[in-house]
Amino acid sequence: xxxxxxxxxxxxxxxxxxxxxxxxxxxxxxxxxxxxxxxxxxxxxxxxxxxxxxxxxxxxxxxxxxxxxxxxxxxxxxxxxxxxxxxxxxxxxxxxxxxxxxxxxxxxxxxxxxxxxxxxxxxxxxxxxxxxxxxxxxxxxxxxxxxxxxxxxxxxxxxxxxxxxxxxxxxxxxxxxxxxxxxxxxxxxxxxxxxxxxxxxxxxxxxxxxxxxxxxxxxxxx
Amino acid sequence: xxxxxxxxxxxxxxxxxxxxxxxxxxxxxxxxxxxxxxxxxxxxxxxxxxxxxxxxxxxxxxxxxxxxxxxxxxxxxxxxxxxxxxxxxxxxxxxxxxxxxxxxxxxxxxxxxxxxxxxxxxxxxxxxxxxxxxxxxxxxxxxxxxxxxxxxxxxxxxxxxxxxxxxxxxxxxxxxxxxxxxxxxxxxxxxxxxxxxxxxxxxxxxxxxxxxxxxxxxxxxx
Numbered sequence: 054x055x056x057x058x059x060x061x062x063x064x065x066x067x068x069x070x071x072x073x074x075x076x077x078x079x080x081x082x083x084x085x086x087x088x089x090x091x092x093x094x095x096x097x098x099x100x101x102x103x104x105x106x107x108x109x110x111x112x113x114x115x116x117x118x119x120x121x122x123x124x125x126x127x128x129x130x131x132x133x134x135x136x137x138x139x140x141x142x143x144x145x146x147x148x149x150x151x152x153x154x155x156x157x158x159x160x161x162x163x164x165x166x167x168x169x170x171x172x173x174x175x176x177x178x179x180x181x182x183x184x185x186x187x188x189x190x191x192x193x194x195x196x197x198x199x200x201x202x203x204x205x206x207x208x209x210x211x212x213x214x215x216x217x218x219x220x221x222x223x224x225x226x227x228x229x230x231x232x233x234x235x236x237x238x239x240x241x242x243x244x245x246x247x248x249x250x251x252x253x254x255x256x257x258x259x260x261x262x263x264x265x266x267x268x269x270x271x272x273x274x275x
Numbered sequence: 276x277x278x279x280x281x282x283x284x285x286x287x288x289x290x291x292x293x294x295x296x297x298x299x300x301x302x303x304x305x306x307x308x309x310x311x312x313x314x315x316x317x318x319x320x321x322x323x324x325x326x327x328x329x330x331x332x333x334x335x336x337x338x339x340x341x342x343x344x345x346x347x348x349x350x351x352x353x354x355x356x357x358x359x360x361x362x363x364x365x366x367x368x369x370x371x372x373x374x375x376x377x378x379x380x381x382x383x384x385x386x387x388x389x390x391x392x393x394x395x396x397x398x399x400x401x402x403x404x405x406x407x408x409x410x411x412x413x414x415x416x417x418x419x420x421x422x423x424x425x426x427x428x429x430x431x432x433x434x435x436x437x438x439x440x441x442x443x444x445x446x447x448x449x450x451x452x453x454x455x456x457x458x459x460x461x462x463x464x465x466x467x468x469x470x471x472x473x474x475x476x477x478x479x480x481x482x483x484x485x486x487x488x489x490x491x492x493x494x495x496x497x
Contacts (some may be wrong), residue, residue, distance in 0.1 A: 077377040077477060078370050080453045089311035089318050091334045094424070096311050096318045099372060106454045112313045114336040114424065131489070148300050149422040151335035155299040156422045167444035184326060193489065196473055196482045198421040200371040200378045202316070202336065205421055205480065209489060230329045232303045241493075253416055255299060260418045260429065261486040266432060267353070267415065269488015 072099075079104065093117055114203045120166035125195050125206040127262055128174045132184060134238055137217025141238040142216070143182050146256065148233065148258025157251065159261040161207070173244040174210035182236045198261070209261070217260040245270045294321075301326065314460040315339055336425045342388035345415050348426040349484055350396045354406060358438025361462040365404050365436070368478065370455065379473065380481040383429070396432035404458045405446025408434040420483070431483070449466055467492045 066089050071083045080101035089096040095115045102108050119126045132143040149156045149234045162177035164170060171189045178184055193209040214221060216238075228234060249257055293305045302323035311318040317337045324330050341348045354365040371378045384399035386392060393411045399405055415431040436443060438460075450456060461469050467488045470480055 072331060075375045078372075078375075080370070080372070082372070091318070091320065092332070093311070093334045093493060094318070094336065096313070096316070098313065101453075103453050103455070105452070110314070111372040112315045114316065114318065115373070116424070124446065128428040131493070132492075148302070149419070149426060150300075150302070150304070150323065151337070152419050152422045152426045152428075153297045153300075158422065161423075170391075175352070176449060183337075191489075192486055194470065194473065194480060196480045196485045197371070197374050197376075198482045199427055200374050200479075200481050201383075202338070202425060202427055204374045205424055206374075206479075209482075209485060211489070211493065213417050220289065230327070231323070231325050231331050231400065233325070243492065250414065251416065252430065257422075258416060258418045259422050260420045260431075262483050263415055263418045263431060264483040264486035265493075266491040267413075267433070268487040268492075269494040270490075271355075271433065271487075272355070272491040272494035 060081060074095060088112075091117070109159065115206075116163075116203075116205055118163055120164065123164040123166070123168070124170050125208045127161055127163045127205075127207045128170050128177060129159040129207050129209050130174045130178050131159060131211040131212065131265065132178050132182070132186060132214050133190070133219070133241070134214040136221075137236070140241045141216065142241050142244060143178070143184055144237045144239055144262070145181055146235040146237065152257065153255045156259055157248070157256055157262065159262050159265075170208040170210055174208075174212060178212065178214075180227045180229075181232075181234050183226045184214050185218070185220045185224075186214045188213040195263040207261075243270065307445050310334075313339070316479075336397050338385075338425075338427055340385055343384065345386040345388070345390070346392050347386060347430045349383055349385045349427075349429045350392050350399060351381040351429050351431050352432060353433040354404070354408060354436050355382060355412070355433065355463070356436040356438040356443070358407065358460070359444075362463045363438065364463050365400070365406055366455040366459045366461055366468060366484070367403055368459065374479065377478045378481055379470070379478055379484065381484050383488075385425065392430035392432055396430075396434060400434065400436075402449045403454075403456050405448045406436050407440070407442045407446075410434045410435040416443045429483075462493065 083100050085099040088098050099110045100110050116126050133139040145160050160178050160181045164173040190211040198205045305322050307321040309355040310320050320334045338348050356363040359427050382400050382403045386395040420427045
């Protein structure tokens with residue numbers, strides 16, 4: 054996050070607006086500007102200079118929605134459903150306006166004020182897919198979705214779901230009034246084949262899900 | 276991509292600027308605007324209406340750099356190095372201005388005009404890490420890094436590297452004048468442990484890499 058830099062943008066005296074250097078930063082940063090500020094996102098620009106004098110400009114986008122205490126902007130949920138002796142993953146399909154396409158994704162959502170990543174994961178899984186999980190298997194470190202472009206961050210939360218439990222036999226979504234989400238159960242052993250066989254002209258896939266599927270495929274390939 | 280919508284933004288007659296509906300889109304889209312246009316990225320806003328009359332606004336960011344014929348904005352490279360009988364993955368550490376942090380990532384880069392994803396992967400691997408690969412194992416489908424925020428897209432390209440070959444004994448980077456990248460070889464079997472043990476106060480991790488590591492870890496866990 055670069056919020057500490059915002060007080061030094063565009064100094065009116067015409068000098069370079071140098072900013073406090075973040076730890077580990079190999080560049081001298083200056084002239085940080087918020088160039089567009091919307092309800093949901095903010096676009097920023099900062100100039101940088103390398104130790105050998107090369108200069109450049111970096112343009113980036115930042116969510117305006119992260120609660121101060123939240124551990125990340127959002128969560129993605131790897132929900133492992135055991136049902137009739139098989140292991141499935143819960144996936145969703147939804148139309149994504151930024152991409153102009155229907156997208157296959159992990160269930161995911163923004164973390165609300167006061168929530169932990171695990172609480173957000175259990176809530177979003179229930180809302181988006183109807184499935185109830187009683188067991189968090191793992192919460193990942195904070196990770197960044199597209200670090201050259203944005204500081205949008207997430208935790209990956211792995212949860213187990215008993216697909217044979219009464220509350221999960223006919224899961225019912227609790228969607229916002231503007232959401233339209235299709236839920237799928239895909240066997241983990243068939244995940245990469247399922248993604249590979251998608252018709253790219255009608256649906257695309259999200260990177261985190263695809264990378265997880267590739268990890269499964271390449272885990273044992275020497 | 277929503278470039279086909281740009282001709283109908285902000286009509287001056289005061290009527291809603293309805294736009295051609297993309298395939299599979301459950302919303303009526305209108306008043307598409309480019310609200311900020313930079314050298315590298317563009318910020319857009321569009322209003323949408325659901326079938327039951329609910330309205331909202333979606334704000335997103337789009338790279339301005341993708342060559343028309345390129346299969347994606349960029350590539351991320353899963354470079355599997357066989358060296359002295361062990362299997363390693365090539366990782367990089369670089370400071371990311373949008374995140375304000377040092378970030379552990381897969382080697383990656385934008386696809387140049389006229390390049391295939393595989394050509395970009397081989398080139399970027401050489402430039403960022405110095406390693407030479409002669410074998411592409413797999414090229415993934417097009418995937419989207421953060422589909423609720425941006426149409427920034429990539430292909431994941433898996434390549435094999437002979438770490439015992441003469442050209443890979445002392446790999447030499449070919450960096451741009453503003454780049455500063457540290458290269459690491461991490462054993463695939465120790466990848467998740469390596470990431471988990473990172474000191475979060477000094478370095479964070481990129482989502483695609485973390486999800487791949489989690490896929491490896493959860494491939495065999497029942």
